[in-house]
Amino acid sequence: MRAMLEHVNVTVPRPEATAEMLGRLFGWRLRWQGAAIHGGRTVHVGTEDQYVALYSGPGAEAPRPPAQDSYRQVGGLNHIAVVVEDLGAIEAKVKAEGLKPEKHADYEPGRRFYFRDRDGIEYEVVSYA
Secondary structure (H helix, E strand, O other), rough: OOOOEEEEEEOOOHHHHHHHHHHHOOOOOOEEEEHHHHHHEEEEEEEEOEEEEEEEEOOOOOOOOOOHHHOOOOOOOEEEEEOOHHHHHHHHHHHHOOOOOOOEEEOOOOOOOOOOOOOOEEEEEEEEO
8 A cells, every 4th residue: 555645734824825826836726725723724725636735723923933943843844845847947936936945956866945935934846857
């Protein structure tokens, strides 16, 4: 039996805005949106088989620790990785969003860069082409 990651659920202050950005960057579509746990709201954006659930609820606007602390915090979200065919095209879209691509690297078997969205969530964009 083969297991597949279906989704990751992340708390953000504005799920619709984050979903729209991810749609522009990666060509993802809105899969579902509606009421969620604790009186919150969730927006699912992604592909037919995989998606990111963007949750906002009470306290979602609360300050968070500096992003670099995620690598020292047990259970912290370090980054969300997305595989793309054309790394250069996605990097151009990231820049057009006003975000900063960084930490570019070639490694076996691919190439990658990272960026943080306006909420401080880090994304790794990787190509194996």
